[in-house]
Amino acid sequence: MxxxxxxxxxxxxxxxxxxxxxxxxxxxxxxxxxxxxxxxxxxxxxxxxxxxxxxxxxxxxxxxxxxxxxxxxxxxxxxxxxxxxxxxxxxxxxxxxxxxxxxxxxxxxxxxxxxxxxxxxxxxxxxxxxxxxxxxxxxxxxxxxxxxxxxxxxxxxxxxxxxxxxxxxxxxxxxxxxxxxxxxxxxxxxxxxxxxxxxxxxxxxxxGRASGHVPETLHNIRTIHCLAKERYMEERYDQYIGESYQAMERTxxxxxxxxxxxxxxxxxxxxxxxxxxxxxxxxxxxxxxxxxxxxxxxxxxxxxxxxxxxxxxxxxxxxxxxxxxxxxxxxxxELEEKKIRNLQEEQKDDIHSPFVEFEDVTFGYDEHMVLEHMNLKVEQGEQVTLSGRTGAGKSTIMKLLLGLYEPQQGQIFLQGIPVSAMRETGKRKLYGYVEQSFHIVPGTVRDQITLYDKTITDRQVQVAAELTGLKDTIESLEHGYDTECTPELFSQGQWQLLSIARAAVSEPKLLMLDEITANLDAETEQEVLQALKRVSENRTVISISHRNSAEMGRIVRLLGKI
CATH class of the missing domain: 1.20.1560.10 (ABC transporter type 1, transmembrane domain)
Incomplete structure (x- = not known):
């Protein structure tokens, strides 16, 4: 430190x-x-x-x-x-x-x-x-x-x-x-x-325990209602408040x-x-x-x-x-920070290395191992779909590739550079990541797409919106791209299209998709897939899907730990 x-x-x-x-x-x-x-x-x-x-x-x-x-x-x-x-x-x-x-x-x-x-x-x-x-x-x-x-x-x-x-x-x-x-x-x-x-x-x-209990309750409110656990959550909160009250009484x-x-x-x-x-x-x-x-x-x-x-x-x-x-x-x-490494020292000498490479990667959460000695190569421009049962490691691969976690063994390379050595400021030019659901940030429609990145121009925002089919919808709003975002502004499918626009606006070389159509109906799914096809052109794509399709490119099946 x-x-x-x-x-x-x-x-x-x-x-x-x-x-x-x-x-x-x-x-x-x-x-x-x-x-x-x-x-x-x-x-x-x-x-x-x-x-x-x-x-x-x-x-x-x-x-x-x-x-x-x-x-x-x-x-x-x-x-x-x-x-x-x-x-x-x-x-x-x-x-x-x-x-x-x-x-x-x-x-x-x-x-x-x-x-x-x-x-x-x-x-x-x-x-x-x-x-x-x-x-x-x-x-x-x-x-x-x-x-x-x-x-x-x-x-x-x-x-x-x-x-x-x-x-x-x-x-x-x-x-x-x-x-x-x-x-x-x-x-x-x-x-x-x-x-x-x-x-x-x-x-x-x-x-601290009482403060954490409130968002935990709100986050799981539907489950609490379905299982009739209101009384249990109330008793836990009363317990934390009681402990605080007793300590304050002594003070x-x-x-x-x-x-x-x-x-x-x-x-x-x-x-x-x-x-x-x-x-x-x-x-x-x-x-x-x-x-x-x-x-x-x-x-x-x-x-x-x-x-x-x-x-x-x-x-x-x-x-x-x-x-x-x-x-x-x-x-x-005193908590551990991300390790910043020298890119030049760790870059692979092989100029013909794959665009993405997992080299003998082992990773697990605590004592539960998810990946063991995994090797995977994805060439530039290739489209790869990760398939497998729940818990097989599909989302874990995405998190490792994003640099959110470091492998316990082995290395992960992107364009010959270890992911763990990449600077945070340069990642958005390389990665475009689309999750299952859209996460709103405070601000306008433009802010949802740019995430307050001032280096992204209005022209890039309009191109991303056009690629995803949202251009006419956004421009029909009262203030266009400057419209303040609220949860009811778009439909679920349009929010997912906006998520794709957010990932594509910085023109990344790699597009990563995490079950982006899992929560959509058949008609909306086709609309999203068409937008995705336009955005994915001339890009390397790694996606997660439970459904196989001829348009999904190479399929990598993960067996995971039994």
Whole structure:
């Protein structure tokens, strides 16, 4: 696994390589130097400014108790410092929110780059709900790590230390009391931290399972209704929600206990200090004695020092949640990627090699072997039909040829080049793949055909539509090729023709067909076959079919594993 790096291409756009979360964050910090510096200045400024109002207030109280008139300038200064404290806090929060958005953008971009580089096997192993929760929930927790977590905690710690320093010069006895109390608070906070981390991880897992259960139910809704499994699916969802609820209950319990403990300690410390400062003992007064103004300032500081300590509870919860999210994102980053090989090093020297060649290929799913020592050659311009029972390996051959899987043994060549070594960007010029059913993408009719490939011209789109017999149908629409696609726009046969147009528009050398007429009636099937005949002219074609025909070219029968 390579660490992500930030490089700029000729357009100045940053290219990010996926890596661990901390590296993505560090690279974002380096790219946002001024924003990072602004956050640091805002944090320090907010801490320093917050120390001044209690000192000014203490000075005002001492002046009043001495029977003197308080200068208007000091009163104005006091309220001005209060306003400045609010302003610096607002600036800090705004900058933190902006920085969190930058982190979110960089992290999600890195996750997507990682996703498209994964092997098909690793993609298939990912539960949809877990995958979505990484892109959404886990990334959000990382954003919260900065906006409401680690930086806020750093500011609160700085605030606590600075208040202790000020109190030391105002009332050394109180400082000693607070220094004895802080280790107890640390141990208590640490215990809360451990318990909340465990609960947060359990909650993340439960939420992921619940998120995956919803699309699973929708995908299999007909089967669920036919088998009357509604109650079973409901119970499973309730189980996942219940697990999440129990984990959140534990988190909320520790959070609810933490705040009252801090508030009670706040009140106890104030009471103790006030009682000791009122005693007549000279030794006690040497440590706790103070003027009325100093007492007001000290009480203000005590409230200020316990407020950030109380906030640490929420910040700990945020940080623990983020750590759980970071752990899950890093697991995703560590998944195996597609191997990029050197084409020139692996290209076959034989210039007369077949257009497609399977050379001693063995492949299976887990322990179930589908192909063993398979050899197949397809010459350029030849039409080959794969035939055999279900499970014989017809679709597996297609997936291997598309490079979705790598053989466990042997190699697959296309024009003498190993399929596994081909660049993704060049595959569409070589492959045209038509599945049993059409998969709509958001966008217009043109987008369905081009798949947002800007290198495909309008002329190519029109030629593909004409070859498949859809040109008149599309042009009769209100907005022609710019018509927004909806499921009811075309019939089932027309969607299949559109699928063929999508495969043929980039003028590929190889056309692969996976039972494209399996779900069509006889009349529509003939229409699709006629379009396919026009598109297949002067191209190599490999197709899957259960029905034999004289027009299917060479038939390769697969026996598969019994």
């Amino acid at each position: 390579k660490n992500p790096s930030y490089k700029k291409d000729q357009t100045g756009r940053q290219n990010r390589k996926p890596g661990r979360v901390r590296t993505v964050i560090w690279n974002t910090v380096k790219c946002q130097k001024w924003l990072s510096a602004g956050i640091l200045c805002a944090v320090v400024g907010a801490v320093v400014v917050a120390l001044l109002p209690p000192l000014i207030l203490g000075k005002i109280v001492d002046t009043i108790t001495a029977g003197r008139m308080v200068p208007f300038a000091i009163i104005l200064l006091y309220f001005g410092m209060l306003a400045l404290t609010g302003i610096t806090e607002s600036i800090r929060e705004s900058l933190l929110t902006l920085f969190g958005q930058k982190i979110t953008h960089a992290l999600r971009s890195s996750l997507m780059e990682k996703f498209v580089s994964l092997t098909t096997e690793n993609i298939n192993r990912q539960e949809p709900g877990m995958l979505v929760s990484r892109f959404v929930g886990d990334v959000d927790t990382v954003e919260n790590l900065f906006t409401f977590g680690i930086i806020s905690m750093f500011a609160d710690v700085c605030k606590i230390i600075s208040i202790l320093v000020v109190i030391w010069y105002q009332n050394r006895g109180l400082t000693l009391v607070l220094l004895m109390l802080l280790p107890i608070l640390f141990v208590f906070t640490r215990q809360v931290q451990k318990n909340m981390l465990t609960a947060q991880i359990e909650n993340r897992k439960a939420v 909320n319990f520790y959070d609810a206990v933490y705040s009252p403990v801090i508030l009670i300690l706040n009140a106890v410390v104030v009471a103790i200090v006030m009682l000791l400062s009122a005693t007549g003992n000279a030794k006690v007064l040497s440590l706790f004695g103070m003027s009325a103004g100093t007492a007001v300032a000290v009480m203000n500081y005590i409230s200020q020092i316990f407020t950030p300590v109380e906030s640490l509870g929420m910040e700990i919860q945020t940080i623990q949640s983020a750590i759980a999210g970071i752990h899950r994102i890093n697991e995703f980053f």
